[in-house]
Amino acid sequence: MDLEVLSDISYGLYALTVNDNGRPTGCIINTLIQVTSFEPIYMAISLNKDSYTNEVIKRTKKYGISILSVDTPREVIQRLGFASGRNRDKMGGIEYEDCNGLPRILENCTGFLCFDLVDHINVDTHDILIGKLVDTCVTDGEPMTYKYYHEVIKGKAPKSAPTFLTNK
Ligand SMILES: Cc1cc2nc3c(=O)[nH]c(=O)nc-3n(C[C@H](O)[C@H](O)[C@H](O)COP(=O)(O)O)c2cc1C
Structure with missing residues (x-):
């Protein structure tokens, strides 16, 4: 199989956030x-x-998704995307507010989606989580695509990301 074809699939880029007993992480x-x-x-x-x-979502059954804009600093993506929130404060230095009990990132986001977890499907190394959209908030800006993250920001994805293999 030529897996190069997978790099032609389009995605956006998002900060997934949760409320871990009053502590924001994501x-x-x-x-x-x-x-x-x-x-x-x-x-x-x-x-x-x-x-x-993932562990917190299965426990709390709630999560939020901030849609990152093209202005999101690379450091924010590094901070949230390359370390575990299990033993580290990942949201320190990131501005957020409470929205339905979930942390909504305030800077460089074009919108926020609130979900209730309704199901999850076990797929080898990953879970597919199915959420019911229960609230939204729209702000300004240009949403960042995965292609933009790679080509303009020159960012990578870690091994834990499903798209790791097609990192340029
Ligand atoms: C650009 C990018 C895309 C990512 N996409 C995913 C994804 O779709 N699913 C996933 O499980 N991890 C993805 N990751 C990796 C997680 O953000 C990373 O494993 C993170 O450290 C998990 O943190 P946690 O243990 O606090 O949940 C991505 C990371 C980056 C930088």
Whole structure:
């Protein structure tokens, strides 16, 4: 198989956030898709089984997704996307506010989506989490694509990301 073809698949870039007993934490994901079109709207994400955010979502059944804009500093993506929140404060230095009990990132985001976890499917190294969209918030800006992250920001994805293999 020529896996190079996988790099032609398009994605966005998101900060997935949770409330860990009053402590905000989260990680970076690119794997968000809308599954249904009418209310209730369901969306799916692919999350590594080792991810601490995954553990918190299964416990709290709630998560938020901030849509990152092209102005997101590379350091924010590094901070959230390359370390575990299990033993580190990843949200320190990142401005956020409470939205339905979840941390909503305030800077360089074009919108926020709030989810209730409804199901999860075991797929080898990852889980597919299915969430029901329960609230949204729209702000300004140009959403960052995965292609932009690679080509303009010159960013990479870690081994835990489903798209690791097709890192340029
Ligand atoms: C650009 C980028 C995209 C990523 N996409 C995903 C993804 O879709 N799913 C996933 O499980 N991890 C993804 N990751 C990796 C997680 O953000 C990373 O494993 C993080 O350290 C997990 O933190 P946690 O243990 O605090 O949840 C991505 C990272 C980057 C930088």
